[in-house]
Amino acid sequence: xxLKRLLPPLVVVVLxxxxxxxxxxxxxxxxxxESALLGRPAPAFELPLYERYQPDFGTVLTSADLQGKxxxxxxxxxxxxxxxxxxxVLQAYWQEYQDADVVFVGIQTQDRDRLNxxxxxxxxxxxxxxxxIDNDSSISVDWGLYGVPETFFVDRDGRVIHKHAGPVTxxxxxxxxxxLLN
Amino acid sequence: xxxxxxxxxxxxxxxALAQQVQLEARVFEIARQLRCPSCVSExxxxxxxxxxxxxxxxxxxxxxxxxxxxxxxxxxxxxxxDWIMLDPPKRGIHLVAWLLPVIVAVLALATVAxxxxxxLANSRKPIEATPEELERVRRQLGAAGAQPDPxxxxxxxx
Numbered sequence: 309x310x311l312k313r314l315l316p317p318l319v320v321v322v323l324x325x326x327x328x329x330x331x332x333x334x335x336x337x338x339x340x341x342e343s344a345l346l347g348r349p350a351p352a353f354e355l356p357l358y359e360r361y362q363p364d365f366g367t368v369l370t371s372a373d374l375q376g377k378x379x380x381x382x383x384x385x386x387x388x389x390x391x392x393x394x395x396x397v398l399q400a401y402w403q404e405y406q407d408a409d410v411v412f413v414g415i416q417t418q419d420r421d422r423l424n425x426x427x428x429x430x431x432x433x434x435x436x437x438x439x440x441i442d443n444d445s446s447i448s449v450d451w452g453l454y455g456v457p458e459t460f461f462v463d464r465d466g467r468v469i470h471k472h473a474g475p476v477t478x479x480x481x482x483x484x485x486x487x488l489l490n
Numbered sequence: 491x492x493x494x495x496x497x498x499x500x501x502x503x504x505x506a507l508a509q510q511v512q513l514e515a516r517v518f519e520i521a522r523q524l525r526c527p528s529c530v531s532e533x534x535x536x537x538x539x540x541x542x543x544x545x546x547x548x549x550x551x552x553x554x555x556x557x558x559x560x561x562x563x564x565x566x567x568x569x570x571x572d573w574i575m576l577d578p579p580k581r582g583i584h585l586v587a588w589l590l591p592v593i594v595a596v597l598a599l600a601t602v603a604x605x606x607x608x609x610l611a612n613s614r615k616p617i618e619a620t621p622e623e624l625e626r627v628r629r630q631l632g633a634a635g636a637q638p639d640p641x642x643x644x645x646x647x648x
Binding site: 342343344345351417418419420444445446448449450451452453454455 | 527528539540541543544545547548566567568569570571573
């Protein structure tokens, strides 16, 4: 009798507990949301470059300059620790792939007017692919950026095929570059 | 006539200021409905992150171009998907979020109404008891009257 009366509230409590545990364990759902850009043309951009890239790439890098090439577009900030983690990986893959039909583009964001910090970051890792600053975050909004680091993979037809939130890994770069260049 | 020039200028400046204030109020009204992409549970109006600041600039620019609220929302939804809206859109799976509270409220009210009806009906029902039961109650009431603090166990059988 007692058990029969307690059963319905008990079931409700267990179900709520399970829902709570699910909510706790599923991680940050906001960050796992797929980009709205997937499969769509990558947004156009005009990126003012840091001085060290200007001899090779000009003062401003535009998406029009890069037409027909696959792109790896990496958003970073000087205060972002995972960005320090992934920078050597990006540089290593750039060195390996720079003669292929792909261009890496680094975009410093959420870092308004911190040009010196940006320069220090670029020299620390000797990043040789073009990097510039999105000072007013306009490129970031166009690309639907949530946080840093985020990396977008754009195929040679100019379509976004993948977005990765968090530091890139060698496995990811291998897989996605293969996909981009095949 | 020349005396009125400063007055006129002041009036124009006042009008321009009022328009600016109105525009800013509209920017924040729209920004309040958008989610800050780089924050946790904060609106674009509440956040001072660079991306939110830029989103407010974009809202203002688009309002100045005469775009409607819906067009501005569509602009951000095109980049961030429905996630960018703090209120889930009223369509598809998102309808669950809108309808569920109403459904739960209706069910809860119906349950309470049903229970109240049942309680009222029960309270109006004449008491049916066999002569033995009546005798037992009478005995126990008598015992309770004589002995204000009944021993445990004697009151559990009714």
